[in-house]
Amino acid sequence: MDVFHGLLSGFEVALSLHGLLFVLIGVTVGTFIGMIPGLGPITAIAVMIPITYGMDPALALLLMAGVYYGAAYGGASSSILLNAPGTSEAVATSFDGYPMAKQGKAGKALATAAIASFFGGTISIIFLTFLAPTLAKVAISFGPPEYFALMLMGLTALSSLSDGSTIKALISATIGFMIATVGIDSQTGTPRFTFGNAHLLEGIDFLVLALGLFALAEVTSLIITRKEKVGKSNTIGSLKLTKNDFKEITPTVGRQSVLGFVIGVLPGAGGTIASFLAYISEKKLSKNPDEFGKGAIRGVAAPESANNAASGGAFVPLLSLGIPGSGTTAVMLGALMVLGIQPGPLLMGDHPDVFWGVIASMYIGNILLLVLNLPLIPYISKVLKVPRPLLTSLVIVFCLIGVYGISFSTFDLFLLLGFGVLGYIMRLVHFPASPLLLAFILGGMMEQSFRQALTISNGSLSIFFTNPIACVLIIIAFASFLVPIFKTLRRKAKVDQSVDM
Amino acid sequence: MLNTTNKKTAVVLFFVSIIYLIASFKLPSYAYVPIDSNVIPIGLGVILLILSIALFFIKDEKTGEKVKLPKEDLIAILVVVGFILIYIFLLEIIGFILITALFIFFCSWFLGFKKYITNAIVSIVLPFAIYYLFEALQIQLPQGILPF
Numbered sequence: 001m002d003v004f005h006g007l008l009s010g011f012e013v014a015l016s017l018h019g020l021l022f023v024l025i026g027v028t029v030g031t032f033i034g035m036i037p038g039l040g041p042i043t044a045i046a047v048m049i050p051i052t053y054g055m056d057p058a059l060a061l062l063l064m065a066g067v068y069y070g071a072a073y074g075g076a077s078s079s080i081l082l083n084a085p086g087t088s089e090a091v092a093t094s095f096d097g098y099p100m101a102k103q104g105k106a107g108k109a110l111a112t113a114a115i116a117s118f119f120g121g122t123i124s125i126i127f128l129t130f131l132a133p134t135l136a137k138v139a140i141s142f143g144p145p146e147y148f149a150l151m152l153m154g155l156t157a158l159s160s161l162s163d164g165s166t167i168k169a170l171i172s173a174t175i176g177f178m179i180a181t182v183g184i185d186s187q188t189g190t191p192r193f194t195f196g197n198a199h200l201l202e203g204i205d206f207l208v209l210a211l212g213l214f215a216l217a218e219v220t221s222l223i224i225t226r227k228e229k230v231g232k233s234n235t236i237g238s239l240k241l242t243k244n245d246f247k248e249i250t251p252t253v254g255r256q257s258v259l260g261f262v263i264g265v266l267p268g269a270g271g272t273i274a275s276f277l278a279y280i281s282e283k284k285l286s287k288n289p290d291e292f293g294k295g296a297i298r299g300v301a302a303p304e305s306a307n308n309a310a311s312g313g314a315f316v317p318l319l320s321l322g323i324p325g326s327g328t329t330a331v332m333l334g335a336l337m338v339l340g341i342q343p344g345p346l347l348m349g350d351h352p353d354v355f356w357g358v359i360a361s362m363y364i365g366n367i368l369l370l371v372l373n374l375p376l377i378p379y380i381s382k383v384l385k386v387p388r389p390l391l392t393s394l395v396i397v398f399c400l401i402g403v404y405g406i407s408f409s410t411f412d413l414f415l416l417l418g419f420g421v422l423g424y425i426m427r428l429v430h431f432p433a434s435p436l437l438l439a440f441i442l443g444g445m446m447e448q449s450f451r452q453a454l455t456i457s458n459g460s461l462s463i464f465f466t467n468p469i470a471c472v473l474i475i476i477a478f479a480s481f482l483v484p485i486f487k488t489l490r491r492k493a494k495v496d497q498s499v500d501m
Numbered sequence: 502m503l504n505t506t507n508k509k510t511a512v513v514l515f516f517v518s519i520i521y522l523i524a525s526f527k528l529p530s531y532a533y534v535p536i537d538s539n540v541i542p543i544g545l546g547v548i549l550l551i552l553s554i555a556l557f558f559i560k561d562e563k564t565g566e567k568v569k570l571p572k573e574d575l576i577a578i579l580v581v582v583g584f585i586l587i588y589i590f591l592l593e594i595i596g597f598i599l600i601t602a603l604f605i606f607f608c609s610w611f612l613g614f615k616k617y618i619t620n621a622i623v624s625i626v627l628p629f630a631i632y633y634l635f636e637a638l639q640i641q642l643p644q645g646i647l648p649f
Contacts, residue, residue, distance in 0.1 A: 033638075043638070047638045047639060050639075165559065167552055167555050167556050167559060168556070170548075170552055171514060171549065171552045171553070171556065174545055174548050174549045174552060175517075175549070177541075177545050178521060178542070178545050178546075178549070181541060181542050181545065185538035187534070187536075187538065188531055188534055188537065188538045190528055190529060190538040192528060192538060192542065193521075193524055193542075219581070220578055223574065223577050223578050223581060223612065224570075224574045224577075224578075226577070226612045226613055387614055387616075388612070388613075389608075389609045389610075389611075389612030389613050389614035390605075390609045390614050390619075390620065390623065392581075392608070392609070392612055393604065393605045393608035393609045393612070394605065394627075396581070396585060396604075396608065397601055397604060397605060397627075400585070400588065400589070400592075401601075401631060401635075401642070404592070404642070405635065405640050405642070410589050410590075410592060410593060413589040413592070414589060417582065417585055417586070417589070421582075424578075429506050429510050430506075431510075447541045450536075450541065451535075451536040451540070451541075454535060454536045455535050455536060458535060459535045459536065
């Protein structure tokens with residue numbers, strides 16, 4: 001079955017009345033689940049598994065695709081409206097999305113997110129359709145040294161390009177990495193920094209850190225401004241993007257979708273790294289990088305398109321090799337196997353209908369997400385009309401539930417509060433929180449790949465330099481430190497000139 | 502000598518890195534592992550040590566705006582933190598619905614929400630809605646002392 005034949009038969013299922021209905025249900029449910037912190041695409045798909053049990057696989061897949069996209073978009077909207085990213089993929093969206101919402105442009109931010117995700121998703125599915133078999137081969141050639149170098153590059157680039165002092169950003173990143181080392185070491189089984197506490201053996205959950213550092217710390221500023229009347233900051237603003245906005249985000253969405261897809265194909269990298277890298281590179285390419293972090297529309301478009309493109313990319317190793325590239329695709333793999341489908345090299349040959357069914361349902365899910373969510377934006381952003389004192393209590397409650405719902409331990413709630421305090425202190429002393437969070441997310445994987453690489457080379461660091469891809473990435477990683485140094489030099493030169501005058 | 506924020510922060514971080522390094526060196530080592538579990542922690546400890554020393558010697562950013570928190574706001578934040586602590590302590594004892602309702606009502610009231618009826622409705626409806634939504638998703642929140 002060739003590509004077009006396959007797609008056609010896939011669409012036949014997806015565009016039937018039943019098919020459309022299931023995608024619709026999936027997208028709606030997914031969006032709402034995704035908006036609740038703590039419930040991201042992984043939970044959303046996981047709870048769908050028992051529901052789809054015994055269903056026609058093709059329809060079940062449609063439901064899953066809808067839930068998947070819906071949850072990803074829902075996560076972005078809580079990032080934008082409340083600065084409470086529910087999943088690691090949505091963290092980068094909050095950097096500019098939340099400032100936009102604060103400036104009364106929540107509608108625009110949500111619309112940008114929806115449009116950027118749509119194009120990111122669509123571009124990546126098109127790539128997936130045509131490139132899946134070839135790319136699968138490239139992906140498996142990426143070994144531990146390359147991964148380590150890729151993640152190191154993401155980390156140093158974020159640190160050196162964030163606002164303010166690079167040293168402070170690096171300190172944040174180091175502390176984030178340190179927090180990631182808490183728990184049982186997966187190579188030797190040594191419990192590290194647990195101080196005999198059983199709750200720490202599994203390490204600290206991402207959500208505890210993210211909700212504490214971002215959402216709870218933000219609560220303090222909600223408290224400080226509690227007496228402000230519902231004013232400009234609470235309006236939603238127009239949903240419409242102007243021609244200029246489109247002009248601004250079109251190239252961003254284009255290049256970040258490609259980048260996101262490529263990163264998504266690499267197993268283990270996924271949407272988080274893609275969205276952070278997209279944000280960083282877009283900031284670097286921008287003529288006025290100072291706008292980033294203060295509500296730049298490109299700062300919303302870049303991570304959203306990359307994140308959704310990466311989710312498409314992650315399906316390449318899943319469908320063609322049977323290797324899930326991310327947590328979400330791992331759950332997808334489980335769901336597919338429950339339906340009696342074994343993804344892998346044989347899938348395309350044995351069950352072409354399923355393979356193309358998955359791809360067709362992704363197209364449909366993506367389109368319906370846009371169609372459904374654009375009209376929903378005014379309702380979703382009503383959140384901002386909630387009076388400050390009530391909103392503050394609700395955000396706190398959602399953070400607490402989000403964390404409790406994954407671990408069922410009050411210990412994690414105390415940790416959450418602790419990280420909230422840490423986040424607040426970091427704001428006071430002008431330390432950026434995002435390097436800490438990114439280092440925490442990548443830390444575990446970085447350490448693994450670093451040690452695997454050194455185990456391969458028997459302890460010799462030369463493996464990072466004899467390997468061409470890794471070497472180039474590491475050089476870029478260190479070169480990114482030159483950017484702030486140049487900036488300082490230029491500033492000094494300017495000061496000297498003005499003194500001369 | 503500790504007159505700037507950077508210097509104070511640097512000293513704190515310096516001690517953090519020392520404590521972390523001591524804890525890292527105490528990790529048990531194994532004979533046949535090429536890269537043991539303490540390698541990365543020791544590396545991170547050393548990096549933080551160096552960075553904290555560097556921070557000690559750089560000047561504070563010129564942002565003159567000293568973030569002075571009014572006493573009133575600080576007290577408000579501390580009271581809310583107190584509310585959160587009470588919430589955590591009582592969550593598994595008196596149950597999710599009851600404690601969440603109390604928390605939303607009193608926290609909003611404390612922060613200056615004057616519409617008591619709206620507040621009461623939200624405080625009662627929302628916990629029930631969340632509780633049953635989570636139950637539908639097969640996540641059981643603490644039931645506590647309520648009979649349903």
